[in-house]
Amino acid sequence: MSVESTETNPLRALSPQDLRAHAAEALTRARERSVALTSVDDEDLVRQHSKLMSPLVWDLAHIGSQEELWLVRDVGGREALRPDIDDIYDAFQHARADRPALPLLGPEEARKYVREVREKSFDILETVPLQGRRLTEDAFAFGMITQHEQQHDETMLATHQLRKGDPVLHAPAPPSSRSGPLPAEVFVPGGAFTMGTSAEPWALDNERPAHEVAVEAFFIDTAPVTCGAYAEFLDSGGYEDPRWWSERGWAYRSEHGIDAPRFWKREQDGWWRTRFGVYEKVPAAEPVVHVSFHEAEAYAAWAGRRLPTEPEWEKAARFDPATGRSRRFPWGDEEPTPDHANLGQRHLRPAEVGAYPAGVSPLGVHQLIGDVWEWTSSGFEAYPGFAAFPYKEYSEVFFGGDYRILRGGSFGTDAAAIRGTFRNWDHPIRRQIFSGFRCARDARPSEVA
Ligand code: AVJ
Numbered sequence: 496m497s498v499e500s501t502e503t504n505p506l507r508a509l510s511p512q513d514l515r516a517h518a519a520e521a522l523t524r525a526r527e528r529s530v531a532l533t534s535v536d537d538e539d540l541v542r543q544h545s546k547l548m549s550p551l552v553w554d555l556a557h558i559g560s561q562e563e564l565w566l567v568r569d570v571g572g573r574e575a576l577r578p579d580i581d582d583i584y585d586a587f588q589h590a591r592a593d594r595p596a597l598p599l600l601g602p603e604e605a606r607k608y609v610r611e612v613r614e615k616s617f618d619i620l621e622t623v624p625l626q627g628r629r630l631t632e633d634a635f636a637f638g639m640i641t642q643h644e645q646q647h648d649e650t651m652l653a654t655h656q657l658r659k660g661d662p663v664l665h666a667p668a669p670p671s672s673r674s675g676p677l678p679a680e681v682f683v684p685g686g687a688f689t690m691g692t693s694a695e696p697w698a699l700d701n702e703r704p705a706h707e708v709a710v711e712a713f714f715i716d717t718a719p720v721t722c723g724a725y726a727e728f729l730d731s732g733g734y735e736d737p738r739w740w741s742e743r744g745w746a747y748r749s750e751h752g753i754d755a756p757r758f759w760k761r762e763q764d765g766w767w768r769t770r771f772g773v774y775e776k777v778p779a780a781e782p783v784v785h786v787s788f789h790e791a792e793a794y795a796a797w798a799g800r801r802l803p804t805e806p807e808w809e810k811a812a813r814f815d816p817a818t819g820r821s822r823r824f825p826w827g828d829e830e831p832t833p834d835h836a837n838l839g840q841r842h843l844r845p846a847e848v849g850a851y852p853a854g855v856s857p858l859g860v861h862q863l864i865g866d867v868w869e870w871t872s873s874g875f876e877a878y879p880g881f882a883a884f885p886y887k888e889y890s891e892v893f894f895g896g897d898y899r900i901l902r903g904g905s906f907g908t909d910a911a912a913i914r915g916t917f918r919n920w921d922h923p924i925r926r927q928i929f930s931g932f933r934c935a936r937d938a939r940p941s942e943v944a
Pocket residue numbers: 643646647650889918919920921
């Protein structure tokens with residue numbers, strides 16, 4: 496089987512002018528979102544809403560700082576605007592919990608700083624040659640910085656979810672199910688497939704290179720595990736029974752008094768949750784969100800199943816049995832549209848299972864992209880042939896650490912920051928992120944045929 500063809504590189508078809516326009520548009524969309532997420536009272540901007548998160552005003556200036564570093568100084572070769580604040584906004588220098596105590600730029604200063612950096616970036620984007628240097632080939636650095644801003648926008652959205660008080664974010668409800676009843680699981684044939692990418696222009700270093708991976712035949716859930724199914728686990732005493740939990744998971748649950756997904760509360764008439772300041776009944780048909788890896792793993796054990804490995808998840812999402820090729824997205828090679836997936840904070844919640852029939856994979860798996868990040872059982876490791884680019888601190892320093900891979904993006908992930916190959920990772924105890932999961936199981940010999 497051949498590895499992916501470079502014909503699928505969608506930016507190679509653009510003229511240099513169109514490529515510049517495309518990058519400018521992506522940067523602008525990210526900035527509109529950052530502005531929306533930071534259009535809150537100054538007090539809300541500088542406060543630390545949770546020890547797990549930075550003050551929003553840190554994220555904002557950090558977005559500008561990374562952009563200054565890569566687009567203004569490196570790509571543009573221009574002089575530093577604010578070399579004095581490099582340290583404050585270096586995520587490796589200060590843990591989130593310590594960031595409020597730093598001499599941060601104030602709200603107006605931070606807004607002015609990111610505006611000034613952006614003006615210079617646009618100036619550079621207009622004139623810098625988009626060839627001859629790997630950083631600017633396919634406008635990669637502009638894509639990388641767009642994704643960085645969108646990733647912090649998702650982080651800021653998680654901060655909003657932790658914020659107490661009346662709602663400040665508003666969005667229409669996502670579509671309801673547009674499918675009939677779905678089969679519980681989908682069969683994925685065994686054999687090699689192409690994992691990762693060498694052709695995707697804005698793929699980050701950890702997604703590269705494309706390589707063959709063999710996977711045994713398995714079954715994967717057609718859709719993410721719903722709140723309704725998860726509530727059955729809860730209501731049958733699943734959180735009180737160590738049988739379902741790993742040793743670490745049980746210790747974590749016991750030490751932290753974890754007794755339901757984050758933001759859930761048991762009322763007389765069932766489960767309720769707080770969602771961006773709204774208190775509401777938990778919707779049974781929606782994918783469960785705000786669970787840790789340990790909780791996902793315990794649910795899977797209770798259900799007599801397991802979490803998918805990272806290669807299994809990617810094969811379910813990308814493998815086309817008709818051609819043997821791996822697609823960019825489950826639905827094909829086209830960029831996501833609102834019909835394909837619940838992405839980009841267009842809605843402030845996951846959509847019901849069955850809401851995106853246009854986004855289904857060739858094998859029939861639903862909602863792999865959008866709605867909720869999906870925990871896999873895999874740790875974060877380099878692909879064979881990995882090379883850090885353009886800096887070790889994006890991926891390489893995290894390889895082999897205490898992380899689990901999450902795939903597919905959530906309702907809070909922008910289309911610019913997700914694709915079939917995109918890899919996210921976090922500590923197995925994390926659940927303030929928009930994390931859910933689906934289950935898998937080995938195929939029995941009699942089922943392989
Ligand atoms: C890839 C989502 C784990 O948000 O910590 C942002 C992305 N890296 N700034 C994160 C990132 C540097 C990263 N994740």
